[in-house]
Amino acid sequence: MKRRRIFISAGFWIGLSLSLAHPVNSWADAMPAPQLNTGDDVSLIAGDPNHFSAFAQELPETLSRMPAIDPESGLHVSEVKPGLFYVTEGVYQSAFLTTDDGVIVFDAPPSFAHKLLSAIRQHAPGKAIRYLVYSHGHHDHIGGSGVFEDIEELEIVAHEDIAESIAANGRPGILAPTETFDVSHKISFGGELVKLAPASFHSEDVDTIIYLPRQKFLIAVDSITPGEVPFMNFGATSDVGAYIAFFDTILEFDFDTILSGHVSVLGGRDDVIVAREYAHDVRETVSRGMTTFLDRFDVMFQKFNHENANLAYRATIEAVRRECAAEIIDRWKGRLSVVDVWADSHCQTMILHSIMH
Ligand SMILES: [Zn+2]
Incomplete structure (x- = not known):
């Protein structure tokens, strides 16, 4: 099963390695370690870090509200x-x-x-x-x-x-x-x-x-x-x-x-207030990550030998997104259900919004 999380093809990776007589540090070194369970894909393969059983269950507080x-x-x-x-x-x-x-x-x-x-x-x-x-x-x-x-x-x-x-x-x-x-x-x-x-x-x-x-x-x-x-x-x-x-x-x-x-x-009103707090938290987390966005892009572009700006841009977005999702999951996993399922998506949506506004 092809993992979408590995977003740069093996061909690119090999080509990049061969093209560098004196390779700089792996570009992967510049990226944070991958966070698990941030919702890029869900696997049915036992042992896969994104196996569905690795995602959190709905919180008991959420389950207890559900009607029969x-x-x-x-x-x-x-x-x-x-x-x-x-x-x-x-x-x-x-x-x-x-x-x-x-x-x-x-x-x-x-x-x-x-x-x-x-x-x-x-x-x-x-x-x-x-x-x-x-x-x-x-x-x-x-x-x-x-x-x-x-x-x-x-x-x-x-x-x-x-x-x-x-x-x-x-x-x-x-x-x-x-x-x-x-x-x-x-x-x-x-x-x-x-x-x-x-x-x-x-x-x-x-x-x-x-x-x-x-x-x-x-x-x-x-x-x-x-x-x-x-x-x-x-x-x-x-x-x-x-x-x-x-x-x-x-x-x-x-x-x-x-x-x-x-x-x-x-x-109830409390649910609206909590949802507002969550959205604001994602916005502020992304906002902090975006302060270094252009610097990170420059580093990434350099590591890509100035050959593919789109790929460097994507890699920079992915890095900000992963950091944001990890923070958001950590802060909200005990408060709202399924944050590990959707935090990645929320962070990415907010990153695009931040770039354009
Ligand atoms: Zn609708």
Whole structure:
């Protein structure tokens, strides 16, 4: 099995050695010793330092928060606040609010949308589904909306940029919005209030903060992952700067529970604060590493005989990334789960951000 961690081919290595009559110290000497388990690849080969068993288990604190998934339905459905339910199959999340006049649904992940209708009917018997709200335009959160196709008088609410994106890139199964907004929007229905505000922390189009003030419940999909460090590249954000600024924005809302669309648990304000601290720590760690970036590049380029600037640049990035990941894993391994899985990715994302900003 080829190891991606060995990023310079053996051919290059041999060629470099042969081309130097008086070789300088190995360029590898200038690089920190490789850190294990920083997520470049995962091996199934026994004895490999990146064997999956060498990665840390989820922390007990994280595991203890996870709800039981009903083996029959494959879902967990629970009433978070009176009339407000959240649904998960363990990876994605959706929610629905029952009102005097019908049901408002938030997102329809394709991974369990086919079960969502029966869950709603079970917990809101006899009530019509009247609204489906899209958090953002990504297929993995709204791609199951087709299951609502035959529901009469259903309003599908989304930001106008999401509607445009769906029209331009729509995949089969995603229902087109019927009610769009620009700056902000309110759904006042059945004695309940849902506020929608555009935001920017993840999607390349627009994100939507969905806020239920009476329930102090906030939906910000693909933002944090309670109990865990963020998914790859800080939740696959399209804008790292906006992602970091988002924590302060969201903490201005008066909420006590946040649904972030992923992992099986709901979060609280503390989860947002910890996620902010983590992102800031990665940013500051990278920032320290980048102070010597150009000097390190010069040393590396020289060791590469001034033959391949791209390779020297990559090697310099790798060195800063490895140091950052080692520090971050050390500081966070007891606080958030799966930091050894994603720290490398977070450090690399932040390095690129730092180079460009
Ligand atoms: Zn997304």
